Amino acid sequence: MKVFSTIADLKAEIAAQKAAGKTIGLVPTMGALHAGHASLVKKCAAENDVTVVSVFVNPTQFNDKNDLKNYPRTLEKDTELLQSVGCNLIFAPSEDEIYPEPDTRVFDFAPLDKVMEGKYRPGHFNGVAQIVSKLFDIVTPDKAYFGEKDFQQLAIIREMVKQLGLPLEIIACPIVREADGLALSxxxxxxxxxxxxxxxxxxxxxxxxxxxxxxxxxxxxxxxxxxxxxxxxxxxxxxxxxxxxxxxxxxxxxxxxxxxxxxxxxxxxxxxxxxxxxxx
The missing domain is CATH 3.30.1300.10 (Pantoate-beta-alanine ligase, C-terminal domain)
Known part of the structure; x- marks a missing residue:
């Protein structure tokens, strides 16, 4: 398993893998990984030659500064977990690497992004679209894997892929729960x-x-x-x-x-x- 912190190095690795005829799967995450993430990675590894997992706490999707500040960051522990579940490449960039300058793109997913999370967290899904579209551009995956716990996010990412005409398949994975039923988060x-x-x-x-x-x-x-x-x-x-x-x-x-x-x-x-x- 290899760990990358720069876009250029990751792109070079993926280009080499694609030149060898390998298929690429992507699991975007914000780290603090748990068994729910592990299930996504395992499915990705079973369906693709190369599994890429991004670990990046994306600031543009937080509209609460305290929530961003308190979001757990556990890269060392995450790396150990990913090693055990079939990940090949980890992409763990800095904020400056992803956003060398502000991302001013504005997406419109109406009416999907105007209800529920969109209503209570204005700007959240625009930030999600910014980072996920960047990751799709960097990794150029054949398939990308998302959990159904983030039900609205999944619908919006599918709409984004449709709007941008991206040549990849979005794979939805079931909610993983603790033994007592609590959704893993x-x-x-x-x-x-x-x-x-x-x-x-x-x-x-x-x-x-x-x-x-x-x-x-x-x-x-x-x-x-x-x-x-x-x-x-x-x-x-x-x-x-x-x-x-x-x-x-x-x-x-x-x-x-x-x-x-x-x-x-x-x-x-x-x-x-x-x-x-x-x-x-």
């Missing part, structure tokens, strides 16, 4: 032991909510989920929306579409956690 490391026990309420309520769909109306189920998560001390729902899985627009009736997903964001103390569940 790098942010989980910031939870206290007490908060960690309470955070599992999020997934428990989501799983239970499937028992009431479609007997409850969309509005009734939305209220039920929010109320039952908020009952747990230290948990505060920022939003829970039941949406069309393709358009990300809120639905008002279970028969409106055959692909319905519930997306939730919850503050556990000061830590912001996301999850989602498919209803149909």
């Amino acid at each position: 790098s942010r989980n490391a910031r939870l206290t032991d007490s908060q960690r026990k309470k955070a599992v309420t999020i997934s428990k309520v989501l799983f239970e909510s499937r028992n009431f769909a479609p007997s409850k109306s969309i509005a009734e189920l939305t209220d039920w989920v929010i109320d039952n998560v908020n009952k747990e001390s230290e948990l505060r729902v920022e939003y829970f929306e039941i949406v069309d899985g393709n358009t990300l627009q809120a639905v008002s009736d279970w028969n409106q579409t055959d692909y319905i997903v519930g997306c939730i964001t919850v503050f556990c103390g000061e830590v912001r956690l996301i999850d989602n569940i498919r209803y149909k």
Whole structure:
């Protein structure tokens, strides 16, 4: 496994691999890797000759300076994990390497980026598109792998690939959960032991909510989920929306579409956690 910190060196390595007829897979990450990331890397390694993993905490997608400052950075530990799951090339650049000058590009993914995360974190998805498009340009992968936990991000990246006409395939990978159901997240490391026990309420309520769909109306189920998560001390729902899985627009009736997903964001103390569940 090789580790690169400059774009020029990584591009040279990838050019050599492509000249040898090798296929390239990319797993973009912000580090603080866990078993969810490992599952993406393993799938990538199984489907491509060369697996590239980027480790870069991208400042342009944070609209909260404290969140950026507190985001865990564990490159040494990440490198050990990646070595064990089939990664071939790590790209761990500095901020100056990626942004030698400000990226002023503005993307428009309406209506996908105007709801949920887009509403509560203005500019977030523009920052995601900036870094992911840069990585696609640098690595020129045949396939790129993203987790379904970031459901809205996945839809937006697919739209970006379509808009830019990029010749690569986006592979969605299922949510990986702890044994008790909590969705794996790098942010989980910031939870206290007490908060960690309470955070599992999020997934428990989501799983239970499937028992009431479609007997409850969309509005009734939305209220039920929010109320039952908020009952747990230290948990505060920022939003829970039941949406069309393709358009990300809120639905008002279970028969409106055959692909319905519930997306939730919850503050556990000061830590912001996301999850989602498919209803149909």
